[in-house]
Amino acid sequence: DQQVKQNSPSLSVQEGRISILNCDYTNSMFDYFLWYKKYPAEGPTFLISISSIKDKNEDGRFTVFLNKSAKHLSLHIVPSQPGDSAVYFCAASGWTGNQFYFGTGTSLTVIP
């Protein structure tokens, strides 16, 4: 059973606008959440993370929001750039970090 879900397989956004990628999870024991970016034929690269004690974490153009009560997190990219076009995976783990659970990914296309 999928414990981390990304319900939008794809998203298209105009360059300069905001991209919002969403992720839902079912396990309330998850304590750490991450976003990865993946280009074709490459491994995922870490983008940004958030622990359960926070509700927001920002790194440049990327902001992750966590709503624990709704078991929902989102990634905001502002402004979106064509180089942001990639597949984005959200992931979650418990405190031990022994196992990470990944969503199915959202393919973002930023249109110039």
Add this chain to the structure above:
Amino acid sequence: DVKVTQSSRYLVKRTGEKVFLECVQDMDHENMFWYRQDPGLGLRLIYFSYDVKMKEKGDIPEGYSVSREKKERFSLILESASTNQTSMYLCASFKLAGLNEQFFGPGTRLTVL
């Protein structure tokens, strides 16, 4: 600079062949993982290891085995490759203690004919 390397970027094998995929990390990480990525299914965990000679099954271990003889090296073995094992295989490592991210290798695109 942290690094996870995988032995091959692209591999083509025939049904029934034994296939070895090797992963090496240079970060002295305790945990190592093997995933496969398929369209619409995301990353699915095959096996992981939290120490030398230790292994744990992930969500889809059937048809695979692993070996971890040294801390830096984690091998995935397909005993008898089948066409449904055609996929992108990703290795990752992770440092225990604290909140950290997994570091991924570049992936191996395996095609089984």
